[in-house]
Amino acid sequence: MTEKPRAADQGSTGSTPGGSGPAEQAAGDGPRVVIRNNRKIGKTEEAPAAADAGTDAPAEGLVEEGEVVVDEIEVEATSVSGPPVVDAPAQPAEEAVAPAAPLGAELEALRAELDERTRDLQRVSAEYANYRKRVDRDRALVQEQATGSVLAALLPILDDLDRAREHGDLVGPFGTVAEQLTTALGKFGLTPFGEQGDPFDPTRHEAVAHQTSADVDAPTCVQVMRRGYLLGERLLRPALVAVADPE
Template sequence: MTDAKEPATPEASVTEDGAVDETVLSEAAEEPEEEEEKEEEKPVEGEIVDEEFTVHAPQHRAEPDDEPNQAAAQGTTDDAHQHGLGAELAALRTELDERTRDLQRVTAEYANYRKRVDRDRALVVEQASANVLGALLPVLDDLDRARDHGDLVGPFGSVAEQLVAALTKFGLTVFGAKGDPFDPTRHEAVAHLTSAEVTEPTCIDVMRRGYLLGERLLRPALVAVADPE
């Protein structure tokens, strides 16, 4: 029968004076315990082992050399921000100028439109008045002939004066009298004479008086003209 082999025991180190080196013995005694611990820590095949772990985020430690770089980066960001604000302000000013010009143009167009409408309205009113007053001019001629013959007296004369006053309120003006200088734009000469009593062409006789509506000529006056000799 074969004897079981005993575990090898580390030989003790003997110093020169015959003493046993206890350090070697203690190290030899601790080695089996470490091997047992390693065997216990070795995971069994198929067993799930929970291991705790901690994730550490990398932390950047500010270095003294980084401060100028950070300041430069901040300055660049501020410059870019100011540049963006300047461009936006310029765009807003341009748009404001365009809107202002549009408003001025629309205002001028509206003012011209109002002037044109007012002028057209005045022309329409003047034309309507001219048509009505022109139709009444023969009646006024009859009143003038009646006045020249002395028939415009009594109540009939009063009615004639009221009619002339009412027509005058609408802007009707009568012209053409003996002794007026001859005006070819207002007078229509039906006879020409020479006279030593005049120094310029003069109306010496009026056959029919003329009428104005404001500055508009409704009818020229029929006159006889005397030219100087």
């Protein structure tokens, strides 16, 4: 029993008239669609005759499978410039809020660093202010000590001028020079103290003699042997005095 040639086989060889040959099929770039057709062949009266003749015939109830070739379909795709636009899926609310956490942590870190730098700047500013105050105080102290040293060296000259004044020798040009010298030394903060009748102050007076007197109610300087001097508020030299105590 010979097998009946299929239509697809005929189309593939290119012998079928009106069909597309291999050259035409190769020229197309579109997809090839093949439709298989199953059809049931019923019982006919020619079946015995075909059997007697020795020809191939399909048995009763058999299904002959036919293959129908459809012409190639050329699919045209509309060209679109650029990559295809695909809508991104909407992200849930949790993912949208998630980046805020690292930003908040970074902001807190920056604030902490800013506070630390501010405290460092305040500490440095306070240290610098204290340093300036200490330097100014030391400078003033050194200057006062230097001035005090120079004035202390001139105090014996002032004592001689005081004795000359008591004896009435400061007259004429010599008296004028003595007054100018006293005024010039006063501009540096030199202040004399120690006069007869002043209350006795052990922090400023040095008592070299003591006596009693009914004319005083408290220890009093009754005689000044050498005047004392102050440099500003600093005691440069105490005064030598005789003190009278009440009886």
